[in-house]
Amino acid sequence: MANLLIGIDLGGTNIKIGCFDTHLKLLKKTSITTDANTGPQAVVERMLAAVGGLVKESGFALSDISAAGIGTPGPADYKAGIIINSPNMPAFKNVPIRQMLSDGLRCPVVFDNDANVACFGEFIAGAGKGVDDMAFFTLGTGIGGGVVSEGKLLRGSGGNAAELGHTIIYPDGRLCNCGQKGCAEAYASASNTAKRATEAIEAGEKSTLKKVLDKYGQITCKDVYDHLKAGDKLAKKITDETAEALAILCINVLHTTEPQRIVFAGGMIAAGDVLLNRIKDYFNEHIWSLKKESVEICFATLGEDAGIIGAAALAMANSKS
């Protein structure tokens, strides 16, 4: 008669699953490959089998699960519980994922954007502890966003609020994957940071990164930060542009949702203080003097577990409301 909570992070490559007690203590976790091309039915069946195995290994039964949460990349119809058309999982079209899971687990299921879910995880158990209002950016291939306002996720009319990476900071600037021009994501995501370095070298700018490009045919974001630390000037310029774009994002989210803390997550935060301090520098350079130092800017602390923790925390919050 335990009250287990299940948190699921469904990505294009892997599905991470965590089994939690009612204090959000992680009892056991696992990760399986998504193999999205096998189709939604097969993926959900393997997901349910993995949950069953995890619960059993934790010493419980499926009937002990009180609620579950799942996060997927957007856009989706989160209010209706449906993955409509996922760029990372082309075989998933109009999939009623919430209902499928709810039927399989026989419990209420919360379905939300993966960045929202990770944001809520950090809010409850990570870098957001102690505040009521938080903004969150995850810096990976794209830039995901999340906002917590007065302790609750900001969801918007269709569950697609906080798509902060697609706010426009340079109108008519770089073309974003989404089709808009000048999105923050088109400058400051990990992949676009690497892409801007590549473009600069191809345009003839001098950099120690050229050797990497010549040898491997590509530059990663990690390469940029490694060469920055070794003193490369182009890497510094590219990092500064990334940091400035992220600082503008921070200013705009501050003026829109007024968080007490802004948390950055995702692979790119491995760059450490050379990135974080530049974001703070540009924030203080651009912000209204009245608002200087009015918000803490920091890195996430939960790493890859933010998604499963957040999904379980949302499931818990939902069952209490």
Place this chain on the structure above:
Amino acid sequence: MANLLIGIDLGGTNIKIGCFDTHLKLLKKTSITTDANTGPQAVVERMLAAVGGLVKESGFALSDISAAGIGTPGPADYKAGIIINSPNMPAFKNVPIRQMLSDGLRCPVVFDNDANVACFGEFIAGAGKGVDDMAFFTLGTGIGGGVVSEGKLLRGSGGNAAELGHTIIYPDGRLCNCGQKGCAEAYASASNTAKRATEAIEAGEKSTLKKVLDKYGQITCKDVYDHLKAGDKLAKKITDETAEALAILCINVLHTTEPQRIVFAGGMIAAGDVLLNRIKDYFNEHIWSLKKESVEICFATLGEDAGIIGAAALAMANSKS
């Protein structure tokens, strides 16, 4: 034993006051001059006297008031209920306005930003009817903002959320009164629309507006729209720049809070469809194709009463929660 609601809109020039029944029906309203230089004590005393007169004229007594709301221009410490330092009312420093009113009226008082209050008024009784999620811009000397999410005002950690006019849309662009560069307000408020026209003429651009400038020493926003309608090319260019800045604001608030409807208010909406249609054009030009037509963009309907209605509505919402 009626349950009267009082709504107050405290501006630098005038104080508007409305007396409402519990269905938010306006029973009577009045407006007195602020005379802010007489100091907060004197202003509040006259405000209380005006409320008393209004209640009496409506056939009730002060003891019939169940709750009141008041809006003032930001920034202020809305959570603490204090006007700290008002640019429009220099004599108001560290004024515990909420407590002063609450003591005088012997009822709970809600205190919020004037744009938030007007936003809530439109949401409850005007252009926001029928939706749960709305964004709001008021176009005057500055650009005020408001956001309603799932039926509630977005307030942020200190009550200063939705300062949308100070989100940055052109980093390192025009200097804003707030000290930041590139705020939307620096381009698209009524006063900055007029200012850009003046600057263009002074820089030698040809326009029928030059005669206005020569004759009156200044150009107003209304002049710009009048000359636009008469076919002036500079007026068209200035209007287009205003509309494009407002469209970027709409896109960014859509990606951040996902409203179903975006409402423009303030003096500048007198320009009518020539402005509204250009905002929609630029919105559709810049937005992610997936999100085209995903939000209604329209004008406010309550005019100058939005503030008193919103303040009374907030007082009512607060007493129910």
